[in-house]
Amino acid sequence: MLIEIVEILLKIVIILALPLGALPIIIHVERRGAAFMQKRLGPNRVGPFGLLQPLADVAKFMFKEEVHPTHVRDFFYTAAPLVALVVALLPLACIPIAAPIDAFGKTIYPEVFRSDMGIFFAFAASALGSYGILLAGWASNNKYSMLGALRACAQMVSYELSLSTSVVAMIFLYGTNDIHLIIKAQTGYWFGFLPMWGFFLQPVAALLFLVGIFAESNRLPFDLAEGESEIVAGYHLEYSSMKFALFFMAEYIHMIALSALFIIFFFGGYSLLPGMEIIANKSPILLVALQAISFITKIALMIWFFVWVRWTLPRFRYDQLMNLGWEKLLPLGIANLIVTVLFVYFRNP
Amino acid sequence: MEIASFAVFFVIACTLGAFLLGISSLLGQKRKIVRENDVYESGVNPVGSAIRQYDIKFYVTAILFLLFDVEIVFLLPWALAYGESSDKAFMISGFVFFMVILLVGYIFVINSKALKWEE
Amino acid sequence: MSVDIFLSLLTAAFALMVVFSKKTVVAAFALLMTLLTIAIIYFQVGTVFLSAVQVLVNAGAIAILFVFVMMLINLEQFPNNREKNKMKLIITSFTVLVIMGVLALVINNNIEMLSVENLTDNSMKALFDKLFTAYYLPFELATMLLLAAIVACIVITSHEKHEKHEKEELLETEKNR
Numbered sequence: 001m002l003i004e005i006v007e008i009l010l011k012i013v014i015i016l017a018l019p020l021g022a023l024p025i026i027i028h029v030e031r032r033g034a035a036f037m038q039k040r041l042g043p044n045r046v047g048p049f050g051l052l053q054p055l056a057d058v059a060k061f062m063f064k065e066e067v068h069p070t071h072v073r074d075f076f077y078t079a080a081p082l083v084a085l086v087v088a089l090l091p092l093a094c095i096p097i098a099a100p101i102d103a104f105g106k107t108i109y110p111e112v113f114r115s116d117m118g119i120f121f122a123f124a125a126s127a128l129g130s131y132g133i134l135l136a137g138w139a140s141n142n143k144y145s146m147l148g149a150l151r152a153c154a155q156m157v158s159y160e161l162s163l164s165t166s167v168v169a170m171i172f173l174y175g176t177n178d179i180h181l182i183i184k185a186q187t188g189y190w191f192g193f194l195p196m197w198g199f200f201l202q203p204v205a206a207l208l209f210l211v212g213i214f215a216e217s218n219r220l221p222f223d224l225a226e227g228e229s230e231i232v233a234g235y236h237l238e239y240s241s242m243k244f245a246l247f248f249m250a251e252y253i254h255m256i257a258l259s260a261l262f263i264i265f266f267f268g269g270y271s272l273l274p275g276m277e278i279i280a281n282k283s284p285i286l287l288v289a290l291q292a293i294s295f296i297t298k299i300a301l302m303i304w305f306f307v308w309v310r311w312t313l314p315r316f317r318y319d320q321l322m323n324l325g326w327e328k329l330l331p332l333g334i335a336n337l338i339v340t341v342l343f344v345y346f347r348n349p
Numbered sequence: 350m351e352i353a354s355f356a357v358f359f360v361i362a363c364t365l366g367a368f369l370l371g372i373s374s375l376l377g378q379k380r381k382i383v384r385e386n387d388v389y390e391s392g393v394n395p396v397g398s399a400i401r402q403y404d405i406k407f408y409v410t411a412i413l414f415l416l417f418d419v420e421i422v423f424l425l426p427w428a429l430a431y432g433e434s435s436d437k438a439f440m441i442s443g444f445v446f447f448m449v450i451l452l453v454g455y456i457f458v459i460n461s462k463a464l465k466w467e468e
Numbered sequence: 469m470s471v472d473i474f475l476s477l478l479t480a481a482f483a484l485m486v487v488f489s490k491k492t493v494v495a496a497f498a499l500l501m502t503l504l505t506i507a508i509i510y511f512q513v514g515t516v517f518l519s520a521v522q523v524l525v526n527a528g529a530i531a532i533l534f535v536f537v538m539m540l541i542n543l544e545q546f547p548n549n550r551e552k553n554k555m556k557l558i559i560t561s562f563t564v565l566v567i568m569g570v571l572a573l574v575i576n577n578n579i580e581m582l583s584v585e586n587l588t589d590n591s592m593k594a595l596f597d598k599l600f601t602a603y604y605l606p607f608e609l610a611t612m613l614l615l616a617a618i619v620a621c622i623v624i625t626s627h628e629k630h631e632k633h634e635k636e637e638l639l640e641t642e643k644n645r
Contacts, residue, residue, distance in 0.1 A: 004350075008353070008354040008357060009357070011354070012354070012357060012358050012361055015358075016358075016361065016362070016365070020365075061373060062372055062373050062376045062377070063373075063376050063377060063378065064373070064377055064378065065377055065378040065379065065380055066373060066374055066377040069387065069388070069389075070387075071387070071388050076493070078370070081366070081370065082363070082366040082367060082370060085362070085365075085366040085369075086359070086362045086363055086366055089362040090359075090362070093355060093358050112354050112355065112358045113351055113354060113355045113358065114351055114354075115351060115511075115516055116516065117516045117517060117519075117520045120425070120517075120520035120521075120524065121520055121523065123524065124520055124523035124524040124527070124528055125523070127523075127524060127527075127528030127529070128523075128527060128528055130532060131500070131532070131535070134532070134535055134536075134539065135497075137539075138493065138535075138538075138539045141388070142388050142389060144389070146403070146539070147403070149539075150403055150407045150536075150539070150540075153407075153411070153532065153536070154406075154407050154410045154411065157410065157411060157414035157418075157529070157532065158410060158414060160414070160418070161414060161417050161418060161421065164418065164421040164422075165421060167425075168421060168424045168425055168428050169428075171425065171428045171429060172428035172431060175429070175431070175432035175433075176429070176432075177425075177429055232389070237389055238389060241373050241377055242369050242370055242372070242373030242374075242377075243370065243373075245369070245373075246366060246369060246370070318466060319465075319466035322410070322464060322466050323464075323465075323466070326458075326459070326464050327459060327464075330417075330455070331455070334448070334451070334452070334455070337424075337448075338448055341431075341441070341444055342441075345437060345441050351511075352471065352508065352511065352512060403539075403540050405540075405625055407536065407540060408533075408536055408537065408540055408625070409621065409622075409625050411529075411532060411533050411536050412533060412621045413618065413621060414529060415525075415529040415530060415532075415533060416614050416617050416618050416621070418524075418525060418528075418529050419525055419529075419614060420611060420614055422521055422524060422525055423607070423610060423611070426517065426595070426596055426599060426600075427600070429596065430596040430599070430600045433593075433596075434600060439604075440600065443600075443604055443607070443608055446608055446611075447608060447611050450608075450611040450612060450614075450615055451611060451615075453615060454614065454615045454618040454619075457618065457619060457622065458618060458622060461622045461626060463621075463622045463625065463626060
């Protein structure tokens with residue numbers, strides 16, 4: 001009993017500490033990356049290379065005045081950032097950072113919420129992400145906030161469709177919905193050098209999923225919810241100090257969780273990076289550590305990709321965004337699904 | 350067991366958020382400036398209430414999302430069952446029928462221009 | 469067992485909140501919580517797939533619709549209609565009667581309740597075996613139902629005819645001038 005309690009608490013601490021601890025680093029990388037792409041220096045005064053800047057920001061968020069406007073709906077106004085953060089954290093409970101371990105006479109699963117439907121629960125939890133935003137927009141009682149929330153919600157649901165079609169295609173190909181089996185299917189090499197990642201099987205599905213992540217986490221080029229030139233800051237316009245920071249954190253954690261799902265489906269999840277197998281066989285503890293390192297490295301590369309895209313593509317116009325989602329990506333997803341299914345059927349009827 | 354660990358996870362996540370909210374409201378600076386608490390409309394005096402009637406298209410988008418989402422959720426068990434089924438031709442015929450109906454609905458939506466935003 | 473009772477009570481409490489709360493948005497969020505607690509009950513009972521779908525569709529899509537409507541139209545602008553109280557009474561008594569009837573049926577006929585033991589034996593596989601053999605036709609017909617819903621949604625919300633009329637009227641008035 002005691003071992004089980006320790007196990008659960010340890011898993012929770014690890015899965016919460018990793019993304020929350022990575023947040024300041026990600027924000028710093030984002031700023032320095034932005035500066036690098038615009039030939040600026042970026043924050044470099046606080047600490048060596050500006051590394052302590054995120055800490056200074058946290059301190060600032062704590063000591064800033066909390067403006068509580070008089071026209072807001074008090075309860076929901078305070079609850080909205082909390083809802084946004086908690087809902088963003090939920091999918092993390094279903095994501096394993098390493099393979100199951102045999103220890104203490106049983107199999108220990110690294111995910112907090114173990115279920116063979118884990119992947120569906122992760123998606124379902126990320127689909128709840130729009131509630132925090134809707135609540136914030138409505139409770140703020142401000143036209144900009146309201147419009148931002150409605151836009152964000154309509155955009156998130158539209159792109160969730162094409163994302164779901166790509167998920168169906170991948171689950172059909174793997175024939176399973178267990179995260180560990182999906183990753184197991186992706187370990188190994190084709191022709192001796194090409195990793196058996198889902199990306200090489202289903203590049204179209206990968207593209208749909210990737211675009212879906214950008215839209216779901218409201219990142220550029222899909223950050224219409226915040227569109228500074230039109231609606232100032234969107235749903236978090238009336239928020240200040242730590243309440244604003246919670247939305248900020250929620251957005252980044254949502255991004256991390258969706259990236260993790262993307263990597264599980266298309267880049268082999270925690271399967272070892274090419275070249276690591278040679279040293280991994282020496283001890284089971286080393287294997288687990290290397291798996292975690294592989295997974296974290298892949299997510300870090302994804303985050304860098306987010307930053308890269310942010311300063312490469314301009315923002316869409318709203319009608320372009322909706323047309324892209326409904327008239328291009330959704331039919332592409334359906335066509336991809338039909339082609340995949342028929343291909344599998346006719347190859348092996 | 351899973352429920353218990355999920356419940357603990359949920360409680361810890363909530364506590365974390367509440368702690369962050371509480372710490373800033375404790376430590377934060379406090380001032381009383383009336384103008385600061387007004388509706389922000391880019392420095393102009395606010396006109397009317399924020400709760401007004403917004404474009405019906407947002408609602409249409411949400412409803413169509415719901416319907417297509419249900420169709421895709423129907424496909425999930427199908428995709429899982431296909432591998433284990435013995436009669437593949439039967440499964441595929443059902444899939445083709447399903448997709449034809451889905452496409453009819455989709456083409457109807459696109460033709461009706463219900464989701465065209467520019468006007 | 470105590471967990472089950474706690475979850476049922478929680479669900480019932482949220483459901484009562486949906487009915488009795490005066491503010492529509494509070495009711496909508498109480499509905500969301502009801503759907504989520506029902507999903508947890510499904511999980512607890514062993515129907516994991518149903519639980520995932522419950523969160524994905526009911527909580528992730530249907531409840532969003534409710535919240536959307538409440539935010540899109542200004543419900544506060546409509547004054548509470550007190551005259552409908554008679555209708556309310558009739559509906560309430562009818563609902564209570566139906567619930568009592570169902571309860572009486574269940575208690576009298578000893579209708580077999582879903583027991584956890586029957587379901588935990590890989591319920592997903594059992595579900596799929598049934599769904600894709602005996603119930604394949606209803607499964608397919610569900611798409612027809614959804615198609616009908618799509619058409620209805622488009623037809624109800626489109627303003628094409630109204631706009632045409634308005635345009636014609638405008639043209640006529642201009643001609644008359």
